[in-house]
Amino acid sequence: MRKSTKVLIAVFTVILSFLAIFTLVAAQNGKKTETTGKNTSEVMQNPVSTVPVKRDAYIPAGKQLEKFRPYKVIPLHNGILYGLSDSEGFLISFDMGKTWEKRDKGLPKKVIYPFKNLHMRSFTSIGIDPLKEQRVVLTTRNGIYLTENYGLSWEQIPVGKPLRTSSYFTASALSSDNRDAILVGTSFNGFFETADRGLTWTNPSPDLKFLYKGSGFYEEISGLSYVPGNPNIIYFASRFSGILYELHRKTGKISEIAIPGNEVLSDIGITKADNIGTGIWVVKADFKKDSLLYLPDRGTWITGTAVKSEKTDQYRNEIMKDERKKLASNKYGIYISAHRANGKYLNDHINFLKKHNLNSFVIDCKDDYGWLTYNSGLRIPGQMHAVKRWFNLDKVLKKAHENGLYVIARIVVFKDQQLFKYENYKYSVWDREADEPWRYIKQVKNSETGGTKLYQREYWVDPFSEFVWRYNISIARELQERGVDEIQFDYIRFPSDGNLSKIRYRFKKPGMTKIDAIESFLTMARKAIHIPISADLYGFNAWYRMGNWIGQSIEMVSQYADVVCPMFYPSHFPPDFLQDKNYLERAYTIYEEGTRRAKIITNNRALVRPFVQAFLIGSELNMTTAEYSDYLTSQLKGAMQASASGFTLWNASNKYYMVTMSLQPIINREKKNEE
Numbered sequence: 001m002r003k004s005t006k007v008l009i010a011v012f013t014v015i016l017s018f019l020a021i022f023t024l025v026a027a028q029n030g031k032k033t034e035t036t037g038k039n040t041s042e043v044m045q046n047p048v049s050t051v052p053v054k055r056d057a058y059i060p061a062g063k064q065l066e067k068f069r070p071y072k073v074i075p076l077h078n079g080i081l082y083g084l085s086d087s088e089g090f091l092i093s094f095d096m097g098k099t100w101e102k103r104d105k106g107l108p109k110k111v112i113y114p115f116k117n118l119h120m121r122s123f124t125s126i127g128i129d130p131l132k133e134q135r136v137v138l139t140t141r142n143g144i145y146l147t148e149n150y151g152l153s154w155e156q157i158p159v160g161k162p163l164r165t166s167s168y169f170t171a172s173a174l175s176s177d178n179r180d181a182i183l184v185g186t187s188f189n190g191f192f193e194t195a196d197r198g199l200t201w202t203n204p205s206p207d208l209k210f211l212y213k214g215s216g217f218y219e220e221i222s223g224l225s226y227v228p229g230n231p232n233i234i235y236f237a238s239r240f241s242g243i244l245y246e247l248h249r250k251t252g253k254i255s256e257i258a259i260p261g262n263e264v265l266s267d268i269g270i271t272k273a274d275n276i277g278t279g280i281w282v283v284k285a286d287f288k289k290d291s292l293l294y295l296p297d298r299g300t301w302i303t304g305t306a307v308k309s310e311k312t313d314q315y316r317n318e319i320m321k322d323e324r325k326k327l328a329s330n331k332y333g334i335y336i337s338a339h340r341a342n343g344k345y346l347n348d349h350i351n352f353l354k355k356h357n358l359n360s361f362v363i364d365c366k367d368d369y370g371w372l373t374y375n376s377g378l379r380i381p382g383q384m385h386a387v388k389r390w391f392n393l394d395k396v397l398k399k400a401h402e403n404g405l406y407v408i409a410r411i412v413v414f415k416d417q418q419l420f421k422y423e424n425y426k427y428s429v430w431d432r433e434a435d436e437p438w439r440y441i442k443q444v445k446n447s448e449t450g451g452t453k454l455y456q457r458e459y460w461v462d463p464f465s466e467f468v469w470r471y472n473i474s475i476a477r478e479l480q481e482r483g484v485d486e487i488q489f490d491y492i493r494f495p496s497d498g499n500l501s502k503i504r505y506r507f508k509k510p511g512m513t514k515i516d517a518i519e520s521f522l523t524m525a526r527k528a529i530h531i532p533i534s535a536d537l538y539g540f541n542a543w544y545r546m547g548n549w550i551g552q553s554i555e556m557v558s559q560y561a562d563v564v565c566p567m568f569y570p571s572h573f574p575p576d577f578l579q580d581k582n583y584l585e586r587a588y589t590i591y592e593e594g595t596r597r598a599k600i601i602t603n604n605r606a607l608v609r610p611f612v613q614a615f616l617i618g619s620e621l622n623m624t625t626a627e628y629s630d631y632l633t634s635q636l637k638g639a640m641q642a643s644a645s646g647f648t649l650w651n652a653s654n655k656y657y658m659v660t661m662s663l664q665p666i667i668n669r670e671k672k673n674e675e
Contacts, residue, residue: 073097074126076133080150082126089120090138090151103151108143111512113466113520122555124545125185127172130270130281131228137182139169141515142548144184144198146174157182158198164189168545171221171236171267176228183234185221187545191236204234205247205254211238215574220544223268227281235283239265240597244283244294257294260301263287264600320530324562325607328486328532331406331646332667333360334614338373340654341391350403352656356663360406362488362648363396366475370416370459378478380471386418397483408534408648409484413472413521415491420459427468429460429495432504440498460495463517463551464507473525480531487529488565490536492518492557493550514551522560534563534609539573539590542566542598542608558602565648568594569613570635571620584634591638599642607645612636614649614658629660636666 070083070091083091083100089107091100109118121140129135134150137157142165144157159165163184171185178195183204185191190211193204211219222239234247242265244257259265267286271293283294284304291304336349341363353361364373372381374393381387400407420428420437428437440458445451461468476487494514495503508517525533535557540546542564547553558564570587578586591610598608612635616628623631639647649656 070100072126074128076128078133080133082128082136082151084123084126085120086122087119089123090136090154092151103147104154105152106147106154106156107138107145108140109511110516110519111509112516113469113523115509124169125172125267127174127183127224128269129174129176130272131176135174135179137172137174139172139184141168141545141553142166144169144172144182146182146197148179157194160198160201162203163192163201166548168548170545171224173224173226173269175226175231177226177231181226183224183226185224185236187220188217190218191221191224204249205252207252207254210254211241214577214579217544217577222265223285225268225270225283227270229281235268235270237265237268237285239600240593244268244285246296257299259285260292321562324530324532328534328563328609329607329645331360331408331609331648332358332663333362333406333408333646334358334649334656335362335410335611335651335654336364337652337654338364338367338371338388338390341373341396345654346391346396346399349654350399350405352659353405354403356659357667358663359404360408360485360646360648361400362408362410365393365409365479365484366411366416366472368412368415368491370412370418370420372475376475376478378474381418381475384418384422393479393482393484401483406485408486408488409476409479410488410490411472411475411479412491413489414461414463414468414493415458416461417459419461419468419471427461427465427507429462430504430506431502433502438495438498438503440495458495458497462505462507463494463514463521464505464509464512466507466520468507469521469524472521473528476525477528480529484531486532486534486563487525488534488536489525489561492521492535493538493552496538496550515547515553515556518551518553519556519560522557526560532562533560534565535561536565536567536611539566539568539594542568542601543590543594544597545601554598554601558606561606563607563609563645564598564602565609565611566594566598567611567650568635568639569611569650571613571617584630587631587634588638588641591635591644592641593638595639595642595644608642609646609648610639610644611650612639612647614651614656615653616658625660628658632658633661633666636663640666 070085072084074082076082081093081097083093085091088102089104090102092103093100104120108121110121111118123138124141125139127137135148136146136151138145144159145154146157147154167189168187169184170187171191173183175181180197181193181195182197183191183193190203190205190208192201194201208218213219219238219241221236223237225235227233227235232249234249235244236247237244237259242259242262244259246255246257265285265287269284269286270281271284272281280297282296285292285294292301293304294301333353334349340346340349349361353359366372370386372378372387373390375389376382376387397407425437431438438460439456441454442457443452443454446453479487537552537554537557538550541552542554545553545555547556554564568590570590573590578589581589591612595608595610602608612632614632616623620628620631636647649659
């Protein structure tokens with residue numbers, strides 16, 4: 001036999017030996033050798049750990065320490081810490097938090113002004129495999145990311161129906177029984193599961209009627225957890241209901257487990273209870289500063305360890321913001337249109353405010369059509385012939401301040417007919433099909449002739465345009481210099497009505513989202529404006545996390561604005577939303593629970609000062625005086641019960657006929673509660 005042949009036989013024998021050993025190990029582990037592991041059905045015993053590689057420690061310096069400090073810290077059983085940071089993303093520490101290392105390969109970054117040194121996108125949840133702690137899942141508002149090596153690299157998990165990227169992801173969990181199984185909770189659509197790393201998705205519990213609020217909206221899922229070794233059980237919870245739920249998948253039975261106390265839940269997870277001698281899996285419920293452990297075998301709760309899950313970003317501890325919030329707090333007032341901001345109209349408004357112990361008013365300075373309604377001296381609005389001068393700003397401010405009134409200047413931002421037409425529609429939202437400005441067209445019927453005509457209902461400019469941002473901020477700066485007390489941005493969002501699928505945003509940068517556009521505008525505005533800023537929000541966008549829809553994320557807005565002003569108008573909520581309540585109870589609940597939710601979602605980074613519906617619409621027009629008086633006070637009492645920092649009555653025509661009795665008792669009661 002030739003020497004070369006002997007060598008080949010020897011090599012072949014070695015290869016066969018390795019294959020035999022590999023096959024034996026795979027058989028002993030009882031699972032497939034493919035990386036997907038789709039057929040894994042038993043708990044992964046003695047998993048091979050991926051040793052975390054310690055790179056150069058990430059040590060923030062001096063003034064930047066607060067910016068990079070994680071707002072959430074999770075200790076692992078091997079002494080390592082995971083951390084989440086608003087600006088730096090996923091962090092790991094090997095020295096109990098003295099230094100932190102960034103691990104962001106594969107994680108997404110925000111694309112916001114000034115488009116340099118981009119920060120990580122905010123995480124909305126984290127889930128850790130309790131048996132293999134190197135396996136972590138993170139969610140952003142519409143993305144899912146998985147690591148299996150302590151964050152050294154991340155893969156994005158595909159999202160598909162019935163789970164949609166338009167949903168807002170709020171919770172996540174990893175299975176220890178199937179490495180490809182992930183649970184994801186949402187803000188208003190329930191929760192979903194994939195068993196194959198996102199190739200397909202299912203709804204593991206379609207029967208969540210007890211969480212249904214109406215009109216297709218469910219209660220937010222704030223925490224999810226599998227139980228290692230028992231794939232039949234799923235735990236889930238909502239921060240707003242204060243209840244832990246246990247789902248038995250085979251029977252579909254769902255048990256309610258009341259969570260003691262009245263603290264707001266932030267997350268749930270699964271952990272071993274070795275420290276109390278049981279050695280079983282227990283559910284860990286995290287709150288702002290501490291945690292509770294639920295022992296399923298005993299049906300009881302015990303005190304857990306302290307946790308750190310409070311946002312400590314650069315905005316929260318900013319001294320200047322605290323001062324601005326003091327200036328803007330407890331403001332009770334009305335809306336005044338530009339047409340009724342002078343002469344007898346203004347005098348009547350001031351008398352009304354003083355009669356009812358109100359101390360502020362919102363006044364149109366740039367209205368819904370883009371008109372600057374005061375005596376502005378800005379060059380570009382003047383060139384556009386967009387200045388109407390319906391009132392003299394200096395005279396209004398002088399009279400208001402002489403009467404001790406706080407003046408809030410309303411600026412309608414992205415709905416602007418004048419800027420829409422400027423320079424041959426250069427900054428308008430664009431119609432991708434017709435290659436012309438996108439228009440929201442409505443058909444109107446003439447009641448006399450019976451004929452119909454079309455008209456453009458709204459005029460939207462591109463929220464991605466830096467010119468549009470600067471144009472509106474220049475108006476805000478002029479108003480600040482002239483002496484208004486607060487800048488209020490309205491229509492700080494994207495279009496919500498019309499054929500939205502035809503829209504093309506010509507100024508959108510690659511990777512930029514709707515929320516990025518709004519955040520860019522607010523970033524620029526915050527640098528230019530030193531007086532309080534408030535932002536008007538859709539009622540639903542303060543009740544639920546719904547930023548993916550029109551870019552209006554209350555969490556993000558609250559980082560820049562000092563006040564958020566939800567429009568919780570009961571008539572604007574779908575009729576079957578909270579339909580189990582009568583009209584007055586529903587109005588009270590929308591304002592009480594809506595205000596409370598807004599404060600929880602924003603973590604009190606901004607004051608909550610809702611607009612109150614002081615007008616009637618539709619069937620409400622049939623209300624008697626007594627009925628609509630009760631309707632208004634129900635809204636006010638709901639907001640005050642939740643400790644809103646004031647309110648603003650809204651009536652577009654400025655006819656506040658619904659106020660039939662003094663508002664002083666409602667306001668005084670709130671002030672007494674604060675004391």
